[in-house]
Amino acid sequence: MPIAKLNKIDLFYDIMGAENSETVLLISGLGSQMTSWSASFCQEFVDKGFRVIRFDNRDSGLSSFIEYDINNVTELIALLQQGKYPKNAYKLVDMANDVIALLDELKVEKVHVLGRSLGGVIAQIIASDFPERIESLTIIMSTSLNPALPRTKAEVMDLMLRPMPDFNEELNLYLNQRLEFVKAIAGSRFPINTEEEKENILKDLQRAPSANILGQICAMTLTPYDLSRLQKIKIPTLVLHGTEDPIFPLACGRDIANSISNAYFMEIEGMGHALPNDLNTMVIDAFMKNNLTKKTMQV
Template identity: 85%
Template sequence: MPIAKLNKINLFYDIMGTENSETVVLISGLGSQMTSWSSSFCQELVDKGFRVIRFDNRDSGLSTFIASGSNSVEELIGLLQQGKYPKNSYKLVDMANDAISLLDELKIEKVHVLGRSLGGVVAQIIASDFPERIKSLTIIMSTSLNPTLPQTKAEVMELMLRPMPCFREKLNLYLDHKLEFVKAIAGSRFPIKLEEEKENILKDLERAPLANILGQICAMTLTPYDLNRLQKIKTPTLVVHGSEDSIFPLACGKDIANSISNACFMEIEGMGHSLPNELNTMVIDAFMKNNVTHCPPSI
């Protein structure tokens, strides 16, 4: 299995495309496996002439899981409110360093970085702290962490954080819970395909049934908003955001674009907090345009 052993963290990854091509690194969101970047999205990038690397973040998929110092979201919030850090806690900068260490291990100097949701924040940190490693930056359905921005809809947050049934004992109920959340975050223009989504959930369960979202939630909570970090980013930047994102509302994407010099902002009408395959070509074309012409505002 392709596992990189990095500073006490093992990252599972895969590579598509030829070695002499420009490399694209895909960073996944909260609790998501690398498979959140669909094979069709990756293959289209390869068909455009890129080499594609996707990997499981720490605490997800087949990468290292870190023993958490809290057992529930409520316990985690209680500790943070007391000014205490849970045992073995980390920040998003550590996840950014994981990605850079993976590139070091693979002996890759410069890459295009695409990050979605929490992975979009990690991508911002990489572009700010390691500018010499980045050719371009694409941030999809993410946030700057600015505390003044609109928050996740309460009903969606409740669905995201509620305890899940045991899939080994109550698979159908588990699937119902997962699908209810997926429906809640999908935009009106791109409704989910129920059977396809079920198949994806089951494949992820077979691949890696567990995820430690508490570690990644803590990492996000312990990472402060830093406008200066965003303003340091000079690489060509594209920000893609849906008009109906219920986790990070549209203002979150606009704030990222407004904070990064010469960033291009692309709003997709009717898109929620997901990247359906119908949008693959649109997003990849915008990514490529960003690399060639610094993505003029006309897109």
Template identity: 45%
Template sequence: MNMLIKVNGIDLAYDSYGNEKDETILLIAGLGTQMIRWTVPFCEMLAARGFRVIRFDNRDTGLSTHFSHYATLDFEALAKTLMSGQRPDIPYTLNDMSDDTIGLIDALGIQKAHVVGRSMGGMIAQLVANRYPERILSLTSIMSTTGNPELPPTSPDVMALMTRPAPNPMEDEAGYLAHSVAFARRIAGTGYPFDENEYHSIIREEVQRAFDPGSVGRQIAAIAVSGDRRPQLAKVNVPSLVIHGVDDPMFVPACGKDTAHAISGAEFMLLEGMGHDLPAQLFETVVDGIVRTARRKR
């Protein structure tokens, strides 16, 4: 059941699995996606290993507070501002989103938590571990990156698929599904069957919860101004795991390697056949890694 809680002057939607007395694992979602991308079976599998598992909608997604009153972002103007060394005027940054994460556990009366983030959520988790070291028990960064400008960029066709305008699902549901599934298929790995029906149902559920086409642009802007996180990652001193897919076209494996290299003592788990998604066949492998990291001696 989704619950709303006031954090940093906004509402965050969350739900919880497992025993409230167990150590908490916070699951942080990726760019423009909702907490339901951390599927119920995945959450239950983690909770069954002896943890309280909390997933939540980042600001500007799902049932959390949206920032749709801001003008649609112009990517070219954003790029020019960044290139000129100026700071663009954007609604929020990844630091704000990391503050939300800690605000959530504050509001729930939780002293310390394990943080697990995927993609943009991995970036947020990295910042949380750096900025709030006394609150974090372990860090797992999945299919993410450091912001190192020397890393290979996302392939242009993936960027084009991600940023092209989608049909309005209220007017053309079939077109919207086709658009969303084409992107999901492009970033998926080659090692596991692509479950189109599963994607249809999760995309439909996201649309029913909230449809806000501008939020992806606002979150891309937050990522764009985040810069190179390697100096912050060098200060992270909790047990850390970096999980990455060999087939990831969004952030190539070098991005995961760079993340693991930047964090002292981090374990690097490179998974064959995994792209920029988390197929059900890998749930157990990923859960094992998260739990192993959470139980590593500090």
């Protein structure tokens, strides 16, 4: 199995495309496996001549899971309210360092980074702290962590953080709760195909039956908003955001784009907090156009 052993963290990854091609690196969101970037999305990049790397973040998929001295979100919140944090807690900068260590292990000098949701925040840190490693930055349905921005809809937050049943004992209930959440964040323009979504959930369960979102939630909480970090980013940047995102409302995407010099902001009507395959070509075409435009300007 392709597992990179990095600084006490193992990251599972896969690679598509020719070795001598420009490389696209995909960073997943909170609790998501690398399979959240669909095979068809990756293949479309490969068809355009790119090599694609996707991987499981720490605490998800087939990568390393960290041991904590808390068991649920309620305990995490109580601890943070006391000004404390769990044993072995980490920050998003540590997850960004994981990515750079992975690139070092794979001997990849520079990449185009695409990050979605939490992965978009990690991507911002990488682009700011390691500009020499990044060709371009694409941020999808993410946030700058600016505390003044609109919050996640309360009903969606409740669905996201509620305890999930044991899928080994109550698979149907587990599937129904997962589907309820997916429908709540999908947006009006791209309704989900229930049977297809069930199949994807089951495939992920077979691949890696659990994720520990506590560590990643804590990482976001322990990572302060830093406008100066965004202002340091000078590489070609594309920010894509749905008009109906209930987790990070549209203003979150606008704030990222407004904070990064010459970033291009593209809002997608009717898109929620999901990236359906119907949008693959639109996203990749926007990526290509943004990079071509910026390279032309630099000549």
